[in-house]
Amino acid sequence: MTQTATTKADTTYQQIPLTTLAPERQVGVKLFLRTGKDRFVLFLTETTQLSTAKIEQLKQNNVSHLYLNTSDRQGYLSYIKKNLSAILTNPDLTENDKASIIYETASDITEELFLQPSRESIEQTRNLVDCMIDTISQSPKTSNLLMMITNQDYYTYTHSINVGIYAVSMMRKAIPSSSEAELKTLGLGFFLHDLGKARIPNSIINKKGSLDQDEWLLMQEHPAMGAELAQEMGTDNPTIIDIILTHHERCSGSGYPKKISRNEISIPGKICALCDVFDALTTKRSYKKALSTFEALKIIQNETPDHFEPELLNQFILLFS
Numbered sequence: 634m635t636q637t638a639t640t641k642a643d644t645t646y647q648q649i650p651l652t653t654l655a656p657e658r659q660v661g662v663k664l665f666l667r668t669g670k671d672r673f674v675l676f677l678t679e680t681t682q683l684s685t686a687k688i689e690q691l692k693q694n695n696v697s698h699l700y701l702n703t704s705d706r707q708g709y710l711s712y713i714k715k716n717l718s719a720i721l722t723n724p725d726l727t728e729n730d731k732a733s734i735i736y737e738t739a740s741d742i743t744e745e746l747f748l749q750p751s752r753e754s755i756e757q758t759r760n761l762v763d764c765m766i767d768t769i770s771q772s773p774k775t776s777n778l779l780m781m782i783t784n785q786d787y788y789t790y791t792h793s794i795n796v797g798i799y800a801v802s803m804m805r806k807a808i809p810s811s812s813e814a815e816l817k818t819l820g821l822g823f824f825l826h827d828l829g830k831a832r833i834p835n836s837i838i839n840k841k842g843s844l845d846q847d848e849w850l851l852m853q854e855h856p857a858m859g860a861e862l863a864q865e866m867g868t869d870n871p872t873i874i875d876i877i878l879t880h881h882e883r884c885s886g887s888g889y890p891k892k893i894s895r896n897e898i899s900i901p902g903k904i905c906a907l908c909d910v911f912d913a914l915t916t917k918r919s920y921k922k923a924l925s926t927f928e929a930l931k932i933i934q935n936e937t938p939d940h941f942e943p944e945l946l947n948q949f950i951l952l953f954s
């Protein structure tokens with residue numbers, strides 16, 4: 634049952650860590666062992682389960698990675714998504730590995746969510762957030778590592794992940810008594826805060842110059858559009874809807890859409906707003922460079938001090954110290 638591929642390693646095969654493979658499950662794609670510079674032998678077929686014994690055998694032979702054909706990458710990501718919880722509880726995984734798996738899976742799931750919002754893509758996001766909160770509860774260091782690997786290139790989906798990661802870390806700091814169940818609900822709200830942008834044309838989202846009046850009016854509707862979309866997809870939890878609706882409100886009352894102020898905005902809404910602005914400043918767009926963490930915090934503190942709750946801003950700054 635062995636088969637040798639003759640194409641070059643770098644162009645045809647992708648290395649995957651053994652630690653991402655949970656025992657007694659089908660991966661659903663062919664997996665290969667590397668036996669030489671450009672030589673690979675088939676190790677596991679699409680329909681074979683990877684047994685605990687086989688994993689142990691590989692470890693004993695100091696094999697830490699297997700390979701898959703790059704054209705099977707989507708199949709491998711589907712396997713990761715379906716088995717995320719089992720994979721993340723593998724005791725051999727380092728915290729760095731956990732953070733990378735969470736971020737990479739989040740990128741795949743949220744890209745799909747924004748391209749085609751559906752009940753299924755929201756369910757996948759919910760599962761991802763649940764796994765992320767479970768992992769952070771068991772290995773708190775993963776939270777810091779996730780903050781360090783946030784993507785600096787701005788896309789609506791990577792922005793949603795980055796804001797989700799910052800805001801969950803911030804909630805744990807601002808309200809340490811938050812239960813895991815509460816953090817899971819809040820986390821989903823943070824990941825979905827910009828869902829309404831799925832209904833705004835890309836020409837407006839990615840416009841280089843400032844928006845004209847009509848475009849700006851439409852853009853200001855994305856919180857309400859997001860709440861509506863989430864409800865259409867069966868997500869009507871009031872905490873989640875509140876985060877989506879209020880993430881552009883400001884303590885000064887100068888935000889949108891309702892121009893509500895300090896005491897009218899919930900803590901999660903205020904936290905999401907702060908993380909949203911911070912990520913917008915620290916990611917690069919075609920028309921602006923990414924600011925450093927220090928530069929971004931300085932701007933938020935000095936130029937818009939009345940937009941955010943001073944106590945929350947201080948706690949946010951401490952996340953990076």
Ligand SMILES: [Fe+2]
Nearest residue numbers: 826827880881
């Ligand atoms: Fe937004």
